[in-house]
Amino acid sequence: MRPSKFSNFIFNRNVQGTFYQAITLSLVILGVYYIVQNTAENMMARGLASGFHFLGVESQFDIGMTLIEYSPTSTYFDAFIVGLLNTLLVAGIGIFFATIIGFAFGIMRLSSNWLIAKIAETYIEVIRNIPLLLQIFFWYFAVLRALPKPKESIAFMDSIFLNNRGLFLPNPNFSEGSSVIFYLFWITIVISIFIFIWSKRRQNRTGITFPAFYFSVALVAGVFFAALAATGFPVSFDIPELKGFNYKGGMKLIPELVALTFALSMYTAAFIAEVVRAGIMAVSKGQTEAARSVGLKEGLVLRLVIIPQALRVIVPPLTNQYLNLTKNSSLAAAIAYPDLVLVFAGTALMQTGQAIEIIGMVMGVYLFLSLFTSIIMNLFNRSMRVGER
Amino acid sequence: MSKNITPPVIEIGIIGWLRKNLFSTWYNTILTLIGLYFIYLIIPPLLSWIFFDATFSGTTRADCTSSGACWVFIKQNMKLIIYGLYPSDELWRVNIAYFLLTVSIVYLLVPNLKYKGVVGIFLLVIFPIICVFLFSGGLGLENVETRLWGGLFLTLVIAGVGIVLSLPIGIMLALGRRSKLPVVSLLSTIFIEVWRGVPLITVLFMASNMFPLFMPEGVNFDKLIRALIGVMFFSAAYLAEVVRGGLQAMPKGQYEASQAAGLTYWKMMALIILPQSLKVVIPAIIGSFIALFKDTTLVLIIGLFDFLGIIQFVGTNPDWLGFSHEGYVFAAAIFWVFCFGMSRYSQRLEKKLDTGN
Numbered sequence: 001m002r003p004s005k006f007s008n009f010i011f012n013r014n015v016q017g018t019f020y021q022a023i024t025l026s027l028v029i030l031g032v033y034y035i036v037q038n039t040a041e042n043m044m045a046r047g048l049a050s051g052f053h054f055l056g057v058e059s060q061f062d063i064g065m066t067l068i069e070y071s072p073t074s075t076y077f078d079a080f081i082v083g084l085l086n087t088l089l090v091a092g093i094g095i096f097f098a099t100i101i102g103f104a105f106g107i108m109r110l111s112s113n114w115l116i117a118k119i120a121e122t123y124i125e126v127i128r129n130i131p132l133l134l135q136i137f138f139w140y141f142a143v144l145r146a147l148p149k150p151k152e153s154i155a156f157m158d159s160i161f162l163n164n165r166g167l168f169l170p171n172p173n174f175s176e177g178s179s180v181i182f183y184l185f186w187i188t189i190v191i192s193i194f195i196f197i198w199s200k201r202r203q204n205r206t207g208i209t210f211p212a213f214y215f216s217v218a219l220v221a222g223v224f225f226a227a228l229a230a231t232g233f234p235v236s237f238d239i240p241e242l243k244g245f246n247y248k249g250g251m252k253l254i255p256e257l258v259a260l261t262f263a264l265s266m267y268t269a270a271f272i273a274e275v276v277r278a279g280i281m282a283v284s285k286g287q288t289e290a291a292r293s294v295g296l297k298e299g300l301v302l303r304l305v306i307i308p309q310a311l312r313v314i315v316p317p318l319t320n321q322y323l324n325l326t327k328n329s330s331l332a333a334a335i336a337y338p339d340l341v342l343v344f345a346g347t348a349l350m351q352t353g354q355a356i357e358i359i360g361m362v363m364g365v366y367l368f369l370s371l372f373t374s375i376i377m378n379l380f381n382r383s384m385r386v387g388e389r
Numbered sequence: 390m391s392k393n394i395t396p397p398v399i400e401i402g403i404i405g406w407l408r409k410n411l412f413s414t415w416y417n418t419i420l421t422l423i424g425l426y427f428i429y430l431i432i433p434p435l436l437s438w439i440f441f442d443a444t445f446s447g448t449t450r451a452d453c454t455s456s457g458a459c460w461v462f463i464k465q466n467m468k469l470i471i472y473g474l475y476p477s478d479e480l481w482r483v484n485i486a487y488f489l490l491t492v493s494i495v496y497l498l499v500p501n502l503k504y505k506g507v508v509g510i511f512l513l514v515i516f517p518i519i520c521v522f523l524f525s526g527g528l529g530l531e532n533v534e535t536r537l538w539g540g541l542f543l544t545l546v547i548a549g550v551g552i553v554l555s556l557p558i559g560i561m562l563a564l565g566r567r568s569k570l571p572v573v574s575l576l577s578t579i580f581i582e583v584w585r586g587v588p589l590i591t592v593l594f595m596a597s598n599m600f601p602l603f604m605p606e607g608v609n610f611d612k613l614i615r616a617l618i619g620v621m622f623f624s625a626a627y628l629a630e631v632v633r634g635g636l637q638a639m640p641k642g643q644y645e646a647s648q649a650a651g652l653t654y655w656k657m658m659a660l661i662i663l664p665q666s667l668k669v670v671i672p673a674i675i676g677s678f679i680a681l682f683k684d685t686t687l688v689l690i691i692g693l694f695d696f697l698g699i700i701q702f703v704g705t706n707p708d709w710l711g712f713s714h715e716g717y718v719f720a721a722a723i724f725w726v727f728c729f730g731m732s733r734y735s736q737r738l739e740k741k742l743d744t745g746n
Contacts, residue, residue, distance in 0.1 A: 021572040028576060035603045042602045113417050114410035115424040129728035130721045131683040134697055138717045141704075146713075327588040334690050345594045355598040363587045363595070370586035 039356065046353070054352045055080070061347055063338045065254050076348055083343035084365060090260050090339065091326040097265035098325060099318075102272025109277050120273065127270035133331055135267055140259035140335045150246050159239045167253040168240035181227045188223045192216035256337035260329065268325045275321060279314035280306070312384050316377050323373050327366060340365060439718070450708060462712040463719050466703040473539015473694055479531065482523045483542055489516060490545075498734070517553050520546075535613040539694035541723070543613075547685045547695065551620045552678050558621065559628030560667075564658060566629065567636055577629075584626035589684050592619045597691045616688050624681045631673045635666030668742060675735035679728050696720060 009015060043050060055077040062072050067085045070078055108120035127135075145164055147154070153163035161168040174182075192212075199210035240250030283306050291305040332339035333346060340362055349358045395401075400408075411421045442457025445464075453459035463470070472483055493512045497505055524546070526532035538546065565577030584592070596619030600610060610618075639662055647657040667674075689698030700716040703709060 017570050021570045024570075024576065025572050038605050039602045041606065045606065111420070112410070112413065113420050113424070115421050119424055119427065125729065126725065129679070129683075129725045129732065131686040131697065131724055133686040133689075134717060134720055134724065137697070137701065138721070142713045142717050330588040330590045331687070331690075333590060341588070341590055341594070345591060349594075349598060355595075355602060359591060359595045359599060363583075363591050366588055366591065367583065367586040370582075 048353055050354075050356070052357055054354050054357070057352075059348065059351075061351065063343055064336075065257065065338055076352070079348055080340075080344050080361065083338060083340035086338050086343070087326070087329055087332075087340040087365075090257060090264070090329045090332065090337065091322075093261050094264040094268065094325050094329065095322050097261065098268040098272055098321070101265060101269035102321075103276055105269060105273035106276025106280070109273060110280060124270045124273050127267055128274075132263060132267045132328055133334060136260060136263040136331055136335060139262045140256065144255040144259050150242060153242075153247075159237070161240055161247055163247075164255065165246055165252075166255045167258050168247045169251040169253065170237040170239045171249070171251040173236045173238050178231070180231060181224065184223055184227050185220070188220045192219060195219075254337070256332070256335050259335060260332050260337050264325055264329060267328070268321055271321050271324070272318060275314055275317045276310075278317075279310040282313045283309045315380060319373055319377055323370060326369060330366075453712075458715050458718070459712060460715065460719075462703075462709050462715050466706075466709070469703055470540050470696070470699055472542050473699060474537040475539070475542065476533060476537065479533055482530065486516075486520050486523055489519070513553055513556075517549065520549075535611050538613065540699045541696045543688075543693065544682075544685050544696040547613075547617060547620060547688060548678075548682045550617050551624045551681050551685070554621045555625040555628050555681075556674070558625035560632050560663065562625060562629035563632035563636060566633055581626045581629050584623050585630070589620075589623050589687050590690060592623050593687060593691050595619065612691070613693060616691060616693060620681070620685070620688075624677065624684075627677050627680070628674065631670050631677055632667070634673065635670035636662065638669055639666050671742065672735040672739040675731055675738070679731050682727060682731070683724065696723070 040050075056075050058073055059076045059079045060072050061079075063070055063079065063082050065086060066082045067089060068078075068082060070082050105120045105123055108116050109124065111117045111120070147162060147164040150161075150163045150165055153161045153168075155161050159170045192215075195210075195216060196212050199212040203209055238249050240247040240252075287305055287309065288301060291301040296304065329339060330341040333342040336342065345358055345362045349355055352358070396405075412418045438457045440457075442455050444453050444455045444457070444459045444461055447453070447461045448465060449461070450459075452461050472480055475483060490512075493508050493516070496502060496508050497512075522528050522530065524533065524538070525535065562577050562581055565573050566581060568574045568577070593616060596615040597612065600615045600618070604610070643661055643665065644657065647661040652660065685695055686697040688695050689701065694702055697720055700720045704713045704716050
């Protein structure tokens with residue numbers, strides 16, 4: 001029996017595919033339509049106007065920590081920017097410390113010294129398996145809030161003070177003439193870069209090496225201190241002082257920021273340590289042995305053979321951890337650090353009721369960061385692939 | 390004839406081990422001493438705070454006289470911590486669930502027992518259905534509102550629901566993303582990337598603020614159900630990527646062979662591809678369950694009293710102010726036991742599955 005034209009048609013793979021896709025698409029469209037319809041009705045019933053007009057309205061609330069000029073008369077859009085900057089600030093500081101602590105523990109974990117390796121392993125296994133929020137609470141409520149009052153604060157070298165109001169640091173004060181030093185510093189940095197390029201080129205051409213690193217360090221530091229001395233040390237430090245019940249002057253970091261940075265960097269460091277360990281272990285032993293057998297010194301083996309290859313493995317998961325840290329910084333809302341989520345998705349949403357616009361904007365920021373990072377990572381992976389066999 | 394000479398005493402035994410692992414070079418010796426100093430700084434005070442100087446017996450705050458931790462605080466609030474505000478007369482229902490859960494997990498952990506698959510399916514399919522009736526009521530049981538649920542019980546409910554429901558959704562999303570149909574693949578990809586790109590807390594904010602707007606007038610979800618939906622989709626997106634990794638690891642021959650044998654797409658997936666690829670990614674799936682378990686603590690931000698939320702809550706009780714250290718250390722210990730246990734189990738499983746291939 002020959003199959004009929006009809007059955008030929010319905011069992012055709014392309015036809016079936018199109019059919020399934022049409023069904024999926026129409027279900028999704030129906031679902032979205034249903035939600036949009038309900039939302040429109042609900043918003044009408046609650047007297048809410050959709051749209052972003054509210055961004056230009058006076059916010060009428062204050063924020064505890066702002067990096068830009070902000071007051072209750074500022075608009076909701078200003079509040080959004082303040083929250084965004086606070087999120088980026090805590091993420092930036094967190095990434096800096098998490099990288100240092102993470103690399104330190106990752107390398108310690110591979111130490112030939114049994115005790116050091118075990119200490120690192122214990123740190124990683126303890127920190128990784130405790131929820132981040134719990135760690136944030138611990139640092140904030142049990143440590144920073146429980147610190148002594150300003151009068152009995154913990155002092156380091158009589159210039160850094162830690163108490164239950166926060167961390168007080170000396171603030172550098174640049175007076176006249178310091179801009180010269182600033183420019184000289186950057187000029188010497190640029191010169192050093194050129195020296196690196198030149199020495200590399202010359203080495204490729206003639207094989208003669210030049211101690212570019214030591215030379216640059218000497219150049220930058222020498223010019224810096226010489227300029228400092230020549231202009232009569234125009235940089236002074238504004239050291240915080242106890243006045244009345246609190247410290248005045250200097251730079252103040254609110255306890256929420258300190259607790260959040262502590263918890264975020266220690267937590268992420270445990271994951272970074274594992275990334276670093278995996279990266280170093282991914283470089284096969286033969287590479288080290290081969291590098292030694294061509295007569296490279298230990299330092300050069302590390303710098304020219306192991307680190308470049310390990311970095312290729314480390315960088316993608318490392319950026320992923322940075323992204324995680326940035327996303328996790330949204331837990332700030334739990335201890336009232338004024339980040340994007342607390343300021344905008346919390347206070348602003350409560351006041352305006354514009355749930356869809358506000359949550360859309362907040363999610364959009366994080367989505368943008370994720371997509372941006374993954375694009376950079378794809379470019380990085382592509383550039384790295386060139387070197388492979 | 391040569392005589393067997395025993396190695397010198399400094400090369401073997403404890404001394405040999407110490408020399409090799411702790412004091413092999415001068416800088417290793419320095420590192421060891423620094424390490425020992427750190428241990429000396431941290432461990433003895435910690436141990437005396439937790440055990441030697443701690444108070445274990447008593448009933449009120451007045452009994453906390455020692456310099457160490459006062460575990461009376463935890464002991465007195467134990468019922469709240471484990472069950473939340475669940476009515477006292479109905480606690481047996483939660484206890485039955487705790488009992489069934491413990492028995493099945495222990496059964497799965499004991500090596501070389503038969504019918505592990507059956508127990509696993511019971512745990513993932515039948516047990517959750519029993520729990521729905523046990524916890525919320527129905528079938529002759531009294532109704533218990535979800536706002537009374539709390540403590541470790543609520544944490545396990547959220548993590549459990551997240552795990553049980555997100556796995557099938559995650560598998561479907563992974564299949565969708567790998568599908569040859571462009572519309573299906575595009576939609577799945579967008580869904581996965583959006584959920585993975587945002588922090589869980591914004592998802593929970595969305596669940597508690599936006600879901601009510603999505604539903605027709607009069608339909609009102611419970612706060613817990615809203616949170617559960619958020620957690621479920623969030624964790625499904627992560628699981629989808631894990632499962633996709635397993636699908637990609639399958640050799641192409643497996644697909645071709647099943648197609649040559651005349652299997653349809655769904656039969657091929659259900660009988661050939663998924664069983665093999667899921668087996669490969671079991672450790673990674675457990676990894677995302679651990680992450681989910683830790684993330685359940687975030688529900689306290691939208692006002693649910695999970696394990697950590699209840700610890701925070703009892704710490705604000707005027708009778709017990711100033712015992713936050715004990716609360717946090719206790720919560721950390723419990724979470725650690727759960728998460729570390731799961732990660733060790735997954736490592737064991739990984740080794741076991743590795744030799745199977």
